[in-house]
Amino acid sequence: MPSTYPRTAKPALIIGSVAIDRIATSVTRTGDILGGAATYASIAASYFAPAQLLGVVGADFPKRFIQRLRKHGVDLRGLRVDPAGKTFFWSGRYGENFDRCENLVTELNVLETFSPKIPAEYRDSRYIMLGAITPALQCQVMDQVPRDAFVLADTRDFWIELTRPDLERLIRRVDLFVLNENEAEALSGEKNLIVAGWNIRKMGPRIVIVKKGSHGSLLFHPDGFFALPAYPVARLVDPTGAGDSYAGALIGYLASVNRTDLPALRRAIAYATACASLTVESFGVNRLSAAGRSRIDLRYRDLAKFTRF
């Protein structure tokens, strides 16, 4: 059920990991499920604009996972299948309140030698999301990106710790930098997230978004500030992929309206919030994938209702 897109819609190109995950919570555990930042992001983006995926999997990557992505019309011409390798595998266990996640297994496998090259078919894409692969790889993609493209970059806490110079080099070049509150504090050295957000803008990105999980998110845009609470989720099942769905919906919505001004960013954040809230209500991409655009639109309208005064 690939969506029909508005006439304004441009493709959204998503670069990042495609994975096999195994997730445990205090309540239950999964078998091998479809995971990876680019997976969540491209499914979320596909609700708004044609999504293009650039990534790599191994020979073990199940056909049904491919079919899941195809169901959303995700363009997989950039998904390389390495016949000699195994797919990136991650296994983690969340604590009772999901405030901590213990990494059980991380096998990079084919990701270890991943060197993303934008294929000819994707060269015209102007809305690009750099999932949280290493900042060095993200920079490598930046070198291939047209100057007039709009680039969103995501990150992880450990890149700030381990490869800060690379990360600083990256964010000098991106348009929109998305990070969570802990990352914002670590990067800026500032506990006050309002100050942190504006300070991170001074490090390069024209636009900064700080995600605060169940407390919503903050937007720092040259034309002003915006804040949105989270969608009220009563039953959190698995937070994996919430941030990736958020970023994917963001880039997808911006691509769909082909605009990056403050009003467009505000609406993009509301759609991103809606998608993230669906993702956390099931393991993996199940709920996000099953939701359909109509349920996303419903949450978008609910968010408007919940915040208007």
Added chain:
Amino acid sequence: MPSTYPRTAKPALIIGSVAIDRIATSVTRTGDILGGAATYASIAASYFAPAQLLGVVGADFPKRFIQRLRKHGVDLRGLRVDPAGKTFFWSGRYGENFDRCENLVTELNVLETFSPKIPAEYRDSRYIMLGAITPALQCQVMDQVPRDAFVLADTRDFWIELTRPDLERLIRRVDLFVLNENEAEALSGEKNLIVAGWNIRKMGPRIVIVKKGSHGSLLFHPDGFFALPAYPVARLVDPTGAGDSYAGALIGYLASVNRTDLPALRRAIAYATACASLTVESFGVNRLSAAGRSRIDLRYRDLAKFTRF
């Protein structure tokens, strides 16, 4: 400069502590300043409706503190001056990031024998705030309150720990219960604040508000849910009294429009958020007191702008 109030405005009666505070932060420390929940609340309320104060101070209570309250037109006929006693004194020291506060001195003094009686002059009041005195005293006030009054109750974390049965008895009887996120978790035994909020409603109060400090607040109303981010404060000076200013503005605004439906509550929360943000930008009531209604209105409109999409 007592405000002029709309024709709909009813008086807002505030019961609670009036104190002398001495506050230290990592940056500086104050001398003896005007404090107390009822002080912050009645000044905040006075911006919206005639504020009536019910409390007690000692002979040492400085005249300039009385004048500060009078400047806001606060009705002090219910403020008893105990000539034999000393004013409630509190001294605390905040940690570097204001996430912890060490109590240095708490001298209850005249509060120790405080037994609030609503004076004849306040008997017609129908909008009542029970500041966070002991739940037993709050219940004692409830016994004097007309059945058709709208009662807001605030609390403190230690009352949940120390006097839970009294607190449970209290909240069965109040209309609006305001508490912070830690208190909501402690009272409901639920980490998810959305679930916590709805569950606390089942304990009695028709309306529940969960305050999350810099993450804003959540409203659980019979007619629906509402969430508002905090006003973006870049320079936090002293968080003391933020919650009291919030509750005072809430009851003051509801009294001013003489309504407690969902649209009124939403707007009350926006005004409460604006007042709390002013309070934390200085020590004590200084900034809240100096702000004037026009600056509060400005922040209210900013909040609308910051959250609309």
